[in-house]
Amino acid sequence: xxxxxxxxxxxxxxxxxxxxxxxxxxxxxxxxxxxxxxxxxxxxxxxxxxxxxxxxxxxxxxxxxxxxxxxxxxxxxxxxxxxxxxxxxxxxxxxxxxxxxxxxxxxxxxxxxxxxxxxxxxxxxxxxxxxxxxxxxxxxxxxxxxxxxxxxxxxxxxxxxxxxxxxxxxxxxxxxxxxxxxxxxxxxxxxxxxxxxxxxxxxxxxxxxxxxxxxxxx
Amino acid sequence: xxxxxxxxxxxxxxxxxxxxxxxxxxxxxxxxxxxxxxxxxxxxxxxxxxxxxxxxxxxxxxxxxxxxxxxxxxxxxxxxxxxxxxxxxxxxxxxxxxxxxxxxxxxxxxxxxxxxxxxxxxxxxxxxxxxxxxxxxxxxxxxxxxxxxxxxxxxxxxxxxxxxxxxxxxxxxxxxxxxxxxxxxxxxxxxxxxxxxxxxxxxxxxxxxxxxxxxxxxxxxxxxxxxxxxxxxxxxxxxxxxxxxxxxxxxxxxxxxxxxxxxxxxxxxxxxxxxxxxxxxxxxxxxxxxxxxxxxxxxxxxxxxxxxxxxxxxxxxxxxxxxxxxxxxxxxxxxxxxxxxxxxxxxxxxx
Numbered sequence: 001x002x003x004x005x006x007x008x009x010x011x012x013x014x015x016x017x018x019x020x021x022x023x024x025x026x027x028x029x030x031x032x033x034x035x036x037x038x039x040x041x042x043x044x045x046x047x048x049x050x051x052x053x054x055x056x057x058x059x060x061x062x063x064x065x066x067x068x069x070x071x072x073x074x075x076x077x078x079x080x081x082x083x084x085x086x087x088x089x090x091x092x093x094x095x096x097x098x099x100x101x102x103x104x105x106x107x108x109x110x111x112x113x114x115x116x117x118x119x120x121x122x123x124x125x126x127x128x129x130x131x132x133x134x135x136x137x138x139x140x141x142x143x144x145x146x147x148x149x150x151x152x153x154x155x156x157x158x159x160x161x162x163x164x165x166x167x168x169x170x171x172x173x174x175x176x177x178x179x180x181x182x183x184x185x186x187x188x189x190x191x192x193x194x195x196x197x198x199x200x201x202x203x204x205x206x207x208x209x210x211x212x213x214x215x216x217x218x
Numbered sequence: 219x220x221x222x223x224x225x226x227x228x229x230x231x232x233x234x235x236x237x238x239x240x241x242x243x244x245x246x247x248x249x250x251x252x253x254x255x256x257x258x259x260x261x262x263x264x265x266x267x268x269x270x271x272x273x274x275x276x277x278x279x280x281x282x283x284x285x286x287x288x289x290x291x292x293x294x295x296x297x298x299x300x301x302x303x304x305x306x307x308x309x310x311x312x313x314x315x316x317x318x319x320x321x322x323x324x325x326x327x328x329x330x331x332x333x334x335x336x337x338x339x340x341x342x343x344x345x346x347x348x349x350x351x352x353x354x355x356x357x358x359x360x361x362x363x364x365x366x367x368x369x370x371x372x373x374x375x376x377x378x379x380x381x382x383x384x385x386x387x388x389x390x391x392x393x394x395x396x397x398x399x400x401x402x403x404x405x406x407x408x409x410x411x412x413x414x415x416x417x418x419x420x421x422x423x424x425x426x427x428x429x430x431x432x433x434x435x436x437x438x439x440x441x442x443x444x445x446x447x448x449x450x451x452x453x454x455x456x457x458x459x460x461x462x463x464x465x466x467x468x469x470x471x472x473x474x475x476x477x478x479x480x481x482x483x484x485x486x487x488x489x490x491x492x493x494x495x496x497x498x499x500x501x502x503x504x505x506x507x508x509x510x511x512x513x514x515x516x517x518x519x520x521x522x523x524x525x526x527x528x529x530x531x532x533x534x535x536x537x538x539x540x541x542x543x544x545x546x547x548x549x550x551x552x553x554x555x556x557x558x559x560x561x562x563x564x565x566x567x568x569x
Contacts, residue, residue: 110304113265116291117298118318118367128317132308 004169005197007081008149011088012142015096019145020138023100024130028112045094049154052090056159060086083160084167088149095148096141103137104130136212143205147198170194219243219371219403225261225271234258234427237271244397246418246435247407254427255407259375262405263298264291275371295322297369297402301376303360305348311359312344318367328368329400337395338362354385358392365396371403378413387487387568390416411439411446412489412568415453443492443539444522450492450537454565457485465508465562471534476508478563487568494564495538497527498557499548508562511536515554518545525550529558 022041026034044052060067060077070077077083107130115125153171160167162176174190177183224237234254247255260266261281262273270283275296280289297318305314319331335341338358343351351359357377364372377393378386390413397404406417414421414435421438423431431438443450456468459480466480468488477488501510513536517528525545529536538558540550550556 108304110300110302111306113263113291114298114300114304115306115317116265117263117294117296118363119292119295119321120317121292124321129306 003081003084003165003167004150004171007084007088007169008146008152011085011092011149012096012146014085015089015093015145016138016142019093019096019100019141020131020134023097023104023134024126026097027101027104028130041097042094044091045098049087049091049152050158053087053155053158056083056087056090056155060159078159079161079163079167081160081167084152084156084169087155087159088152091152091155092145092148096145099141099144100134100137103134103140106137107133136209139205139208139212143201143208147201150194150197150201170197219245220274220276221245221371221405222274223258223262223271225258225268225273227257227261227266227268229257232257232427236424236427236429238422238429238432240420240422240432242419243401243403244418244420245403245405246414246421247405247424248409248411248414248421248438249424250409253424255409255424256375257427258424259298259373259405259407263296263373264289264294295326295368295370297364297367297372299357299360299364299372299374299377301379303356305351305356305359305363307348309348310344311340311346311348311351314348314359315340315344315362315366318363322368326368329366331366334362334365334396334400337399338392352385353381354389357381357389361393361396365400365402369402371405372397373405373407375407376409378408378410386413390487391569393417411435411442412451412453415439415451416487416568440519440521440526440537443526443537444520444524448491448493449539450521450526452490452492452495452536453568454488454490454534455485456488459484459486471532473511473532473534475560475565476562477565479565479567481567488565489568490536490560490565492526492537492539494560495529495536496559497538497540497544497548497550498559501557502559505559506561507559509558509560511558511560513556513558515550515552515556517552518550529556531558 025031026038057078058064062071062078067078077086111129112125115129120128151171153175156167156169157172162168162172168176170190170193174187177187177190220241222239225234227234232254234257236258247258249255257266261268264280267288268281268283272279272283273281279287280294281287306317316331319327338361340358340362343355343359348356348359378389381389404417406413408414418435421433421435422429423438439450454470456470456475458469459466462476466477468475468477468480468486511531513529513531515527516530519526521539524539524541527538527540527550529538536558
C-alpha cells in the first residue's frame with residue numbers, strides 16, 4: 001500500500017508542472033497543429049493501458065532508443081518502481097491536463113488583458129492571475145490523476161512487472177491473490193484498502209476545493 | 219496629449235480603417251455599437267495587433283506596421299478601464315488597486331495612492347473582497363487601479379454602461395475630479411451624448427469602422443438634435459441652492475432659477491431638454507412656469523423638421539427647439555430679444 005501511494009504521489013507531483021504547461025499552451029498559445037497536440041495528450045485515455053505499457057516498454061527497454069540513452073548514464077527503469085511511476089504518469093496525464101484546461105478556459109480573457117495593461121509581463125500574469133484562478137482545477141486534476149494512478153494496472157504490469165516488494169502495487173497484488181487458490185480473503189482485504197484510500201483522496205479533494213472557493217469569495 | 223493614429227484591421231467581414239490626429243487632454247470616441255469603438259481601443263492598448271498603420275502618442279511610436287514596431291500592452295503605459303471593471307476575483311480591493319502600482323518602477327510612481335483613495339472615496343472599501351462591491355464601487359476601484367498604474371493615457375471603454383442612470387451620474391463627478399487632479403489624458407468611448415458632453419472636449423465620430431467627423435461634443439449634440447427624440451440636452455451647472463417653500467432656488471451664472479429638484483451639495487449638474495424651453499416674444503403677464511429668462515437669440519439652425527435656437531441668457535448658453543412655423547410667427551432672427559420660459563419641473567438633476 002505504501003508503494004502504491006508513493007508511486008501515485010510521485011507520478012502526480014512530477015506531472016503537475018508538465019500538465020500545467022501543456023494546458024497553458026493548449027488554452028492560451030496560438031500554435032498550428034493544436035488539434036494534433038490535443039490528440040496526442042489524450043491518446044493514453046482511449047488506448048488500452050496494455051498498449052501504452054507495451055509502447056513504453058519498447059522505447060524504454062534495453063534495446064529501445066530511450067532505454068539505451070538512459071542506460072548510458074546508468075539509469076535503469078524497466079522492472080523497478082520508477083517504471084510504475086512512468087506508467088502512471090503517462091496513463092494519468094490526460095486526466096490532469098483535461099481538468100486544468102477546463103479550469104483555464106473558464107478564466108475571463110479580459111482579466112488577463114487587464115493585468116497586461118496594468119504593466120504585468122506574460123509570466124507575471126501567468127503567476128499572479130492564471131495560476132491562482134486555476135488552482136481549483138489543478139487540485140481537482142491532481143486528485144483525479146492520483147486516484148487513477150492508485151488503480152493503474154495494465155501499463156504497470158507490462159513496464160514494471162509484478163515483483164512483490166519492488167513494483168507490486170495494490171492492483172497487482174489483488175491480481176496475484178485472485179489467481180492463487182485461497183487468496184480470496186487477502187484480495188478482499190486489499191480491495192477494502194483500495195476503497196478506503198480512494199475515499200480519503202476524494203474527501204481531501206472536496207475539502208480543498210471548498211477552501212479555495214471560500215478564499216476566492218473573500 | 220498628442221495622439222496620431224492611422225490603423226487598418228480586417229475582422230471577418232468588418233473592415234476597420236481610420237486615420238486621425240488629436241491634441242487635447244479629453245478625447246471622446248462616439249459611435250453606435252458595432253462601429254469599431256472597441257476595436258480601436260484594443261489596438262491602442264496593444265491587445266489587438268493591427269494589420270497596418272501606425273500609432274504615435276506624444277511623439278513616441280507605439281506601433282508601426284511598416285517598420286515592425288509593436289510595443290506590448292505592458293510596455294505602453296496606457297491604462298484601460300473596461301466596461302465591466304474586470305477586477306481580479308481572487309484578490310481583495312487593496313490588492314486590486316495596487317496591482318499596477320507595484321509593477322511600475324519607483325521613479326514612475328507619480329501618483330500618491332492616499333490622495334487617490336481620498337478622491338475616489340475608497341478607504342472604507344480597501345479591506346473588502348471584490349464580490350461584495352456594488353456596480354458603482356467596482357467601477358471606482360477599476361478606475362483607481364488604472365490611475366495608480368500612472369499611465370500616460372487612460373482609455374475608458376463605455377465605463378458607465380453597466381450602471382443604472384442614477385449610479386452613472388454619481389460616478390461622473392469622481393471621474394471629473396480624478397482627471398482634473400491627476401492630470402491624466404483621457405480617451406473616453408461611449409454612445410451617450412450626455413457623457414460625451416460631460417467628459418470630453420473633442421469627439422471623434424466613428425461609423426462602420428471609419429472616422430466620419432471630428433468636432434466638439436456640443437457641436438455633435440447640436441447636429442444630432444434633429445434626429446433625437448429627446449432633442450438637445452442642455453447641461454446646466456448650478457450652485458448655492460436655497461429652499462423656497464417646497465422648491466429650490468439655484469444660482470446659474472448671475473441669475474436665479476427655480477427648480478422642483480435639489481440637494482444639499484453646493485454644486486449640481488442638471489439637464490434640461492431643448493423641448494422644455496418655450497419662447498415668448500413679449501413678457502407673458504401670467505404663466506404657470508416659474509422661470510422667465512430674458513435672452514438674446516444668437517443663432518438659428520435647422521434640425522430636421524424643427525429649428526434649433528441658440529440663446530444667450532446673461533452670458534449663459536441655452537438651446538431651445540421650435541418648429542419652423544414658430545420661427546416665422548415670432549420673427550426670430552439672430553440678435554433679437556426674447557423671453558425663454560421654463561417650468562420648474564423641467565430640470566433633471568444628474569449629480
